[in-house]
Amino acid sequence: MLSLIVFLPLAAALALLALPRLGDTAARWAWVAVAAADLALVVAAWLRYDTPTAGRLAFEEQVEWIPGVNSSYHLGVDGLSLPLVAMTAVIFLACAIFALRETDRPRLQAALFLFLQSVSIGLFVAADLILFFVFFDLSIVGMYFVIAGWGHGNAARSAMKFFLYTFLGSLALLVGFIGLYIAADPHTFDMVELAEQTPFAGSSLAGGLVLAAILIGLAVKTPTVPFHTWLPPAHTDAPAIGSAVLAGVLLKMGTYGFVRIALPMLPEAWRDWAWVIIVVGIVSVVYGALVALAQTNVKRMVAYTSVNHMGYIVLAVGAAGLIADDTTQARSIAVTGAVTQMVSHGLITGALFLLAGVLQDRAATYDMDSYGGLAGPAPRFAAFFAVGAFASLGLPGLSGFIAEFQIFTGSIAAAPVTAIALVGILLTAALFLRALQRIFTGETRGRSVGFTDLRAAEVWSVGPLLVLSLLIGVFPRPLLAVIEPAAEVAVELVGR
């Protein structure tokens, strides 16, 4: 089943490429249909999902691939990856619906995004390090073409910077993977086996170095401070759906790597370096929020809030490494919050970037001071943006609160000094409300005059994302029931 979910979009992409005379409308709707079909398959998998035993995966598929290095085509999901797979499917469907209004080479764009969807889902279900790495790099390649091909502003330069920076990071990641392979006995790239073996048990220097390599690679992708400077230009110059996928899906590949690879396979090194990870998380939270506060370009501002939100995740998984007997429940709550934040941020920031895309479409500028009183001509847009802004600042009733409450409760109980990061929720509140004020309230002037309100494609792409966030915010149990067991297992694994 997982192979079908992963490769269905790719097959559709190839089909689209093979039909050069397919009409634009047909191509767009085909994309929507395939994305919807994939989402249906993911939902079916979710309904049939049963929590696997600790250390194993559900819906496993394994086929020999490169026997010489003991690397197999191994797929599987558990409570950490299934929500991310679902989120990916939802975000790509939303992008497909948003792109129903695309007029610039829709067939090629659809094929590219379907390719990206395959690659993204493939990464989240990969249970082999080589497979993970292949999908990791292919995602970078795919996003490069999205930004360079359909971006605006300084697209070529931003795409190049994104590509080189994150690709360099992925090389560090590869070094780490090879380190894991060499230290494993028997040598293997299989994630399940490596998590069982914990290859560097006892050799803290080597383990620390390998962890450093892996962390640097993931830190560039996440991104954490100080490796984040590729993110603002990439987002500012990417098309709306490109930004939504970049923020919603690609950034999660970095954070997912923390809980899937680094934490279980290098528990000793993780425990030794937990404080460094926590500090990086806190710095990302505060720095990201402060720099976002100073922005006048709304898309750049949301990009920096992504740095802030990813910082919460890094903080929480770092706190999970501070072993003390009576903090097991707290650390488990922190990791649950981190995974919830991955899902929540994907939905919310995806929605916000699609809405920012509306600004670009109507008035070709993201500068907040060019607008004013936009709630007059575009009340629906204002309402959607307000909901997205409140969701992003962690208002209860939406998914961000569920994530942030758990992250803070768990982290503060494990390491009280992490309370410093609470400044982040104040700063994001201030910056989002100021943005709402500058763009939507006051006198209608500047580019707000004659602004067309949201059209059907925009409503039906952004709306479901926000509704899902609301549902998670009010009924979190279905999601948390999947994540909590896996989070407990992860905390157990890091304590070995």
Place this chain on the structure above:
Amino acid sequence: MSMSETALWLLVLLPAVVGGGLALSRLERAAAAVSLATAFTTAALSVVVALERPRVSVPFMAGSDLALGVDALSALVAPTVAVVSLLVLVFSAGEIRESQARFHGLMLLFASAALLTATAETLPALLFAWEVMGATSFALIGFWWRDDHRVSAGITAFVTTRTADVGLYVAAGAALAGGAGLSLADLPASSEGWRHVVAAGVLVAALGKAAQLPFSFWLSGAMEGPSPVSALLHSAAMVAMGGYLLLRTEPLLASTSWAAPAAAWVGALTALLLGAVAVAQQDLKQLLAASTSAQLGFVVMGAGLASVSGGAAHLVAHASTKALLFLAAGAWLSALGTKQLAGLRGVARRWRLVGWAATAGALSLAGVAPLALWATKDAVLAAALEESPWLYAAGLAAAALSAAYAGKILVILWRQLSQHDHAEVEAHLDEEEPGTRHVGMLERVPLIALALGAVVLGVLALPPFGDTVARALGEEPLHPTPLEMAASVVVALGVLALVWWRPVPEPGWALAWLGLERATQALVVRPTLALAEALARFDDRVLDRGVAGSAAAALGLARRAATFDDRVLDGAVETTSRASLWTAARAARDDDRWFDGAVEGLAAQLRRLGRLARRPQTGQLHQYYIQAVAVLAIGVLLLVTVR
């Protein structure tokens, strides 16, 4: 699920769902009707749950539940919130004429959040409702969003209260670490050190929401919202929830040695200083706002003094009284277009019902016996005297100040207008908005109910009913001595008389709400924005340039390598090939010149020899004879010598 449990869920969910739907819809004319029906049902449900005392819970997150329950305290507070919401919405149906769906929707959402706060039994549930109240408050303060300053005031309110709410997040983490779980009733059982953190967090959050010092300034800006918003949120419900939280967690405060006294003193100080601020105000809504903060100081004092019954009674009575006064102010604002006290002179004579209702409220606010706020304030002061005479003195002084500002209102309302006064009042007409010169039925009816409350609700603190309330809340009833009662009566009447006779002082520091907003702007807001700008510049110029610089360095290195490759490596190859060509040319030349030359030379010599050999062939016979003789002679010579 039983009927009462369903009622409890509906109490919270009905206004939320209807409110959310209304806020997003375009329903204009039906909005008020839908809203009033919902509010009425909610009020009825609140009475039902107050009588039945149900408890419900569902698993939520962080190992804790979303648990709701009605006990004696909630049974007092929840119906208060629901009934005041209903009355304010009735008023709004008459007052708010534009964007009605959005207004009523947001008000219902707020009511739902307030009711959830009043019935929450766990920290996640409480924090959930707490923050939603803050968000609806922002949306309602900035309701007329075309006015930038109103939205700014809303942002200030939201961010300030959120800063205080951080305390609840910290408290949640500390409660989890303390081992007692996230249930509000279990918080006092947390382990020693963590308990202090929990208490501190809860205290800060409550003080922020209740606009106590040092957070009071946000309430001033909140007056930019429509008057019904001020009446519901910023007097009766949201700020009151701050006081309610302290009443609810009174056991936690009492279990630490410092939290309860801190609460009592902060409450007393706020009542005193904000009372002075209220006295100095020239704008009716600002006066009422400062008064709200001061009166909630009494509630906070009650919580700190373990007088939950006194505090709760004061909260309920104040809700009724203050909502009444704010609605009256709203009615006058929409009728005359002004809320400046100077422009409201003698207004009680113009619309008698509103005037008399407001008078009842003002007298209650002044603490005139036997009206509501006199009785409840006395209950709190009695507890204060038990604790410390200084606290009692501060409380009594604060009571005197409330009489002063209530008296100020009364003087304005009932002033006989001279010619000069008429002119001044005319000057203030329509200065804030165009007035309708009319107060409708929907705006007057709620005032009657609220005025009744302002007069009668003192029974919650007076025996015999007050004793029942106290026992239900688990306390021994505390009765003020006749001396204390006399003191409060004398103070109230005395100050009222004084104010009637002479105008009150209006010092600048008090008028500016103690300068707290300016201080916050200077000490917190501007430095934060400056830091944000500095870090953004750092990010662009240093970090990003660092990246771009290393990329440029890599490119430079690549170029230098390319040049090296072209000039040095490839040059060496070229030079080598040129050298070998030159060597070859030299070799070819040498080959021609020397080797071949030698051969040619030899050949030339041989040709010479050959030419030389031809010379004797002259054809002259006599020369041949000489040659033959010469050769013979040489031959004979050779023969002779060799032998």
